[in-house]
Amino acid sequence: MGIVLNQSFKNTIITYLGFGIGAINTLYLYPVFLGATYYAVTNYILSAANVIMPLFAIGMQNTLVKFYSQNKTEDERNQFLSFTVLFPLLLCIPLLIIGFVFLDDITAFVTKKNPVVEEFILLIPFTGLCMAYFEIFYAWARVHMHSVFGNFIKEVGLRLFSSIALIGLYFNWISLVEFVYVTAAIYFLALLVTMAYAFYIKKPHFQFAIPSNVKDILVYTFYIILSGSVANLLLDGDKLMLNQYMVIENIAYYSVATYIALVISVPSRAMHQIVYPITAKLMHDNKHDELNDLYKKSSINLQIVGGFVMLCIFVNINELYELVPKEYAGGIPVVFMIGLSKYFDLILGNNNAIIFNSKYYRMVLFLGLILVFLTVVLNMIFIPLYGIFGSAFATLLSITLYSLAKLLFVVKRMHLYPFTKQTIESIVLTTVLFLLFYFWEFPFHPIIGIGLKSILVTIAYVYLNYRFKISLEINQVIDSIIKKMLPKIR
Template identity: 45%
Template sequence: MGIVLKQSFINTIILFLGFAIGGVNVLFLFTHFLHEDYFGLIIFLLSAANILLPLLVFGMQHTVIKYYSSYKTQKEKDGFLISTLLIPLLVIIPVGLIGTYLYETIANWLSSENILIKKYTYLIFIVAILMGYFEVFYAWTKVQFNSVFGNFIKEIFARICTTFLLFAVYFEWITNEQFIYAIVVVYAVRTLLMKLYAYIVYKPQIIFKIPSNIKEILSFSLYIVVAGSAAGILLEIDKFMIPKLEQIAEVAYYSVGIYIASVIAIPTRAMQQITTSIIAKEMNENKLFEVGKLYKQTSINLLVIGGLLFLLINLNVEDLYLLINKPEFTKGISIVLIISLAKLMELAFGTGNAILVNSKYYKIFFYLSLAMAITVVVLNNWLIQLIGIKGAALSSLIVVVLYTIIKIGYINLKFNIKPFSLQTVKLLCLISCIFILFYFWNFSFHPLLNIFLKVILITILYVFLIKKMNISEDINMLFKTYFNKK
């Protein structure tokens, strides 16, 4: 776990810093500096681009990680990397031509309920390409076990640029409309920086040679394209569908709640930057014992950290919304709790998705992802109309819990490994007890002071009990290393 812990630790710091900057942007600057319709618009455009991303790059970011370590010679590896840049063009060019021909029809459909969208529809395609190639170049560095810089560019650079642009709107240096175009430029610069760094880490020789296992690569990529698109739908479809069923401003209210809850996912995002490549390498070498060990370790460690974040967020959420001081955004309070529970389930799954994607059973990941996407679309269509934006959050929770249980069962069936133990049960009981204890315990001071006091009390109690109950060997080892020195 050495390289995993080291880079995960750095990536976690980067992600927390990125989320802190993003938190200022989403909770305060977007809500006060940008008109809520344009706030909803930028969220919609980025969500739509994320859904389109896997198709346009043909899943090459995942293909790089799965197959790079399987090649034995440097020439094979170099030819493979160059291919991952060229293959997406076979999709991008025809999709672009079709999109140009049908542009008016597509734009009218997307803007049927919110005419503001129509003018900016073409930006979805451009941003999706920029996002896609960023992920491909980022994958190049991940297979060299170098994930930190890419994580910095992805999580911090774009958010800092967004902060400056929001202030530019506030001081009337740019308009709300110009802000939308400026964000696209930020994504272009981000991709360029990632490309330059990928070449610094490792610059392959330009070899135009079709990989010997091209059929296998294309088969895997095709499945991953659909699976990735389905995963994108699961993550982004709510923000895509809400403008079709509600006013676009509702996306802004929903997105604030989602953003707050997403802080819980920071640990798993940080660890996945490095563990995915390690899992791929160990699966290629058939080291199932190491895979199972990492599976169990990541599950309990992520759940410990995520559990604390879950408590700190949901036991302070009302005070946090008082600080935002925008009454219309309080619609998102219930969304925070619902999505937080979904994020906890994802944390508990550990490296499960990486095991499925990088095993010979990767096709099941495709079928499950497709089923998840269809289920969440059906549930969204029903629940958003029934209970509004809260229905979108509830749909996500139902789908995540149901299909994560199915995936855990499938991995256990095929590899005889599972992420949970008695310690998992103890941890969930601990989280539940602390939540109930503090949920009805409120201070009557200024919201900022209330948050500060609760954070201190909850953290001290939680950390003390985690150590006392010996929940995680890895975390106890960290305590001995850094806090028991004399």
Template identity: 40%
Template sequence: MGIVLKQSFRNTIIIYSAFLIGGINTIVFYPRFLEKEFYGMVVFLLSASNVIMPLTAFGIQYTIVKFFSSYETKKEKDKFLSSVIFLPLIIALPLGFFWDYAHLWIMSKVAPENQIVENYTFSIYLIAVACAYFELFYSWTKVQLQTVFGNILKELWNRVVVMLLLFAVFFKLINKEEFIFYLTIAYVLRAIVMMFYAFRVYFPNFYFKLPENILEIIKYSLYIILAGSAGAILLDIDKIMIPGKDTIEKAAYYSVAVFIGSFIEAPSRAMTQILQPLTSKSLNEFNHKEVENLYKKSSINLFLIGGLFYILVNCGVSELFKLMPEKGYAGGEWVVLMISTAKLYTMFLGNNGAIINNSKFYKIALPLALGMSIGVYLLNEIFYFKLNLGTDGLALSTLIIIVVFNTIKLWFVHNKFTITPFTPSSWKMFSIILVILLVFYFWDFPIDNIYLWKFPIHPIINIAIKSILITVIYITLIFKLNISPELDLLLKKYYK
């Protein structure tokens, strides 16, 4: 786990820096510099592009990770990369040619009061294709175990660009319509930068000859493209469905709560970048012991780090909403709790998904993803549209589906590989998280009415003091109970 922890630690710092910038954008700048309606439109466009992206990517980002390490010679690897680099165009080009029909379909799903999106739907296509090629070249570097620069582009690039564009809107250097245009260009530029870096890390000799297992590659890609497209629906269908019933600014309100709840998953995103190729390599080498080792250690380390941020987020969320300029953004505590709980359970499963997607049992990913996407859609229809539970209903749908299907994945890996992520430390971690959460969730410091240039800073003071207290108690218990030897060594290194 040495290389995993080393790069994961760097990637975690990058991702949390990105989340910090994203949090400032989401909580401070977006609501103040963009109208809530326009912010809701941005959320809708980006969510729609996230749903389309797996389709345009043709599953190549996963295909590269799965197959690259199975080739023994450079020539074989170069043939493979030469073949897959053009596969996304099979879907991207026809989709762009018939985009007028896609545009009409999108607008048919949008309520009449939200027609503001009509002039910007082509940005959905451009961002989806740019993200598809970014993920392709990012996987290109992952298999070389070089994840840090790509992670900077993936996590920091767009958030920094958004911050700069929001300031440009504030100082009237650009208008709100131009904000969308420049944001789209930023996604395209990111893909180009990633391409040049990928070629610098590993530049192949291009062959106009297909690898011998090309049929297996295409078959795998087709399964993963369908699974990825269905899986993406789970992440963004909520934000896409909101404009079909409520005004588009509700998407902005919900997006803020989901962003806060998703804050805890940064370590998972960081560790996954390096765990995917390592898991694939272990499976290709039939190293069952290493697969189990990665499974258990990724689980406890992600559960440990994610648990701390799960407590911090949920114990500080009520104060955090006090920073929002409009009341419509507040009241999302239940959304934050449910989304963060779903994320924490996913983190507890460690590299479970990487094991399934890179093994000979990858076909199960398709029915699982389809079941998740159909399930969350149906539950949204019930909770949001019929029972009128509002955005709490959307979050509840997501929580139920993630818990149910992650449990199925947990059982599946145990059934096929006879391994689980459980260790004695798992139950210790669950107890620590639950007890600290219950102790601090309903209690806040009574500091109030402190402003700096009309900006409320008393919530920040309350969050900071409470977070320091929770963190000290949490880390002390982690050390005392020896939860993770790897993390103990890492922290002691920096402590000294």
């Protein structure tokens, strides 16, 4: 777990720094500088691009991680890297042609309720293509155990440049319409920088050759395309559905709530960058016991860190919403519903990495397709009835069922189990602290109240987790920090 903890720690710090910048953007700059309409438009463009991104990447970012370690010679590795970069282009071109042929029909469908989207419709495939190749070159770096820089670009760079663009909007350097185009340009810049870094780590020697195991690669890739589409539809499909049923400003209100809840999944995203290739190698080497140990450790460690984040958000949610414009304040129930779904997914540890690197990934994928269908149906039922609350409930139900299906599949088929008695202890501890602190409000400015309550929650949470030894790895980290601080105190 040494390299995992090392790079996971760096990735967690970077990711939270990015989310801190994103929080400023989401809670203040977007609502105040951009306004609900164009904030919603920008969010819709990015969500739609993220949904179609797996089609452009055709799963090569996952394929690269799974199969790279199986190439033993330098020539084989060069052939494989070349294939993962060049092959998606062969499929992107016909997809783009089909999109242009049916452009009028697609535009009429997505702009039926909100015509303001029409002007920016071409930015969706452009941004989706940039996202796809960013992920491919990021995977190029990750297989060489360099996950930190790409994570910095993804989590910090994109949001920092968005902040700069928002400031430019405030000073009238760019218009509202131009801001949407600048956002797409930022993703293109991220792609160029990540590509340059990937080539710096491993100088490319492009070869127009087909790998010897191309059949296995293509079969795996086909299923990964579908699985990526499933995951992204579960993540962003609700915003696309809201565009079809409600005025577009509701996407802005929903986006603020989901962004706050999404912070809970940051530890999982950070650890995933380095755990994924390690999981792939353990499975390739048939090291079942080590894999099971990694599964349990990743589960409880993510549960503790993610539970802390969720606890801080939930107990401060009322004060937090006092900082945003009043029209956004109705999203508090959305935060709770989406937050709980993220927490349940988070405590599954490296479940996704295990599934997508196993021979059983096809069956789980079909479960995902069923759940995407369920998500669409539930949104169609609940959005007209309850608006953004209905969409949040549909998302909670869908993601929970999807996570539960993946968990049961790994337990039954692969005899791997992530939970221990510490799992229950952590849930009980988190619940008790929530009940103690949620109803406690300080008569100060919201920022001061959030700060004070967060300090008290942190002290109680860290002490109780340490006292009851919920995670030995986290206790070791705390012990090492204490040892480093003691000489300075003396």
